Amino acid sequence: MNSPSPIYVEAPNQNLVCCICRMPFVDPCTNQACSHTFCRDCIIQSLAHSPQCPIDRSTLRIEDIHPADPIIRSLVDELAVKCSNESAGCLHTCQRQLLDAHIKTDCPYALVPCSAHACAEEVFRKDKDGHICAHTSVTCEECEKSIKYNELEAHRSRCPKRFFQCEDCEIEQPCSSRATHTSSCYAVTVKCSHEHHGCPWEGRRKDLPAHTTTCSYESIKGFFAIQDARNATLDNQNMLLKQKIDTLESQLRVAQFELRCAQSALGPWFRDSTSRSTSVSSPSSQLLIPSQPNGASSSRLYMSPSDQDSITQYFPDISFDDRHTSPLAEEEQRSQRPAPDRPAFSPLTQYSSSHVSFNDTSFNGAPIPNWSSTGSFPTGTGPRSPQNIVAPLNLNTTLEGSLQGLRESVVALSTSLDSLGRRSDIALTNEALRLNEEVMSLRAALHGLRMQVHTIMIDHNAQVTGRGPGIDSMFVPGDSQWPSFNLSRAHPMQNASPNSITKL
């Protein structure tokens, strides 16, 4: 037997037990003479002592021993056994024939050599990877040097970084207690607990209690506490207010941006609301402006340069040169303008006479070739039918008002065009009828003349040849009807000819 006999899970059948080792057969062999079966190792040893069968003492030689029947082999090989490392903790059980393989490859409690190169130790297979043996290199926590595990204890006792000398009390301390020592060392320089209130004291920690009893700040400790609390509250409030301001500023930025967008979208219709609001809110200024001759010049202050630019951009043909004319001239021009020509814009126009005047100047400056020619149209009903390219825009009014005005102008224009067309149609028809009649009378006169010429020619021919109808037969031989037709037609002409001749 080469290995310790395994532990069987159940008590084996007595027929499978070797009488020498009292265990189930291992590699069973049978004596062919007497058919007794033993373990191979057992019987070989027994025969070495005495050459007889242990059971019946018959003579037995080693040559008579043969492997036992395969059935017996299977019966014993398949007996359930416990792992031989059961004492170490392995609870594995298997067939006896599989036990060797289990121990050799699987059993976590099997002893295997340590993986370290120089280590002769044997460890459990499950511990092999995490095994720390004397040859494993470890790192010192203090100086971070690499040290063999078995030398670590010796190194720790003399590691240079394991101790430090306190600079204040000059006592050597272990590194591990450095933090606690610094906070408790009596010689460390500390400051008074009222330092942030202004106490300038600075000294060793052991002197601190003595100072505290004399410190003037200590006596008003309660006041400081209240004050600190109040400061903290104020800081909090400040913080909140700052946040609020930030929010408002960002909202303001957004609003400004939106305002700019609206401004660019509105173009010349955008007006500074301050001018409107002031003029609306203060009727006194409204009254003042028309009464004063200088009102227009003062009101120009409301117009920013950007307004001018935007307007010139929209109306490139309009020059602003006339703005420098005196207000009196403006008044004069306005009075010259016929009242119905004023476009009926929204009431806002009345609020600021300065804007009205500006509007007027812009129209005056525009190249209007025939302003008064509107009256030349016989049935001109619209307030204005300007032939220039610029529409009558009033920048003082709202955008809707201006559009409304423009729309009305267009409607008026179209109606006037319609009536004009109708009138010219009637005139043309009348004229054509008259001309037609004249052409008809002329044609009749011409016909009468031709008839007279024809008669004269016939008469002349008769006088020359002496016979009347000879030439007719020459012209139309065999056709007796033609002359009669000709005569029948000639008669009314002859009758009418005196009239036509007299007419001609």
Next chain:
Amino acid sequence: MPLCSYEQRIIKETERLVADPAPGITASPHDDNLRYFDVTIQGPEGSPFQNGVFRLELFLPEEYPMAPPKVRFLTKIYHPNIDKLGRICLDILKDKWSPALQIRTVLLSVQALLSAPNPDDPLATDVAKHYKENELDAQRVSREWTEKYASG
């Protein structure tokens, strides 16, 4: 390591001897040496050794079970096959030993030997001669010895 297996055999034999002893026989191993046993055998009924309790020592040699155990009477006994030193003349303890035998069978054989002395194969020649010439007288001496040495 053959001893591994055979030590296990010894352990198994010991367990059985203690748990299920043969009638009239006790055997207990020494604590310090599991191969050394203290044995007592009661004298078989109907024999001159009746009512005697005989102490023996039994030692399992290194070669056991290939070699027979060594057994010796510690109690003085008047028997033709047991000498003054307690050595026993028994064939299975010598050339007739077989590995198939065990401690229990050996002790039963010894007990049987007390019932059936064999003066033809003597070890104590004077006792054997006495048994051969006057068996009754010899049995009387045996009884006396049993009473004298084996009654405690």
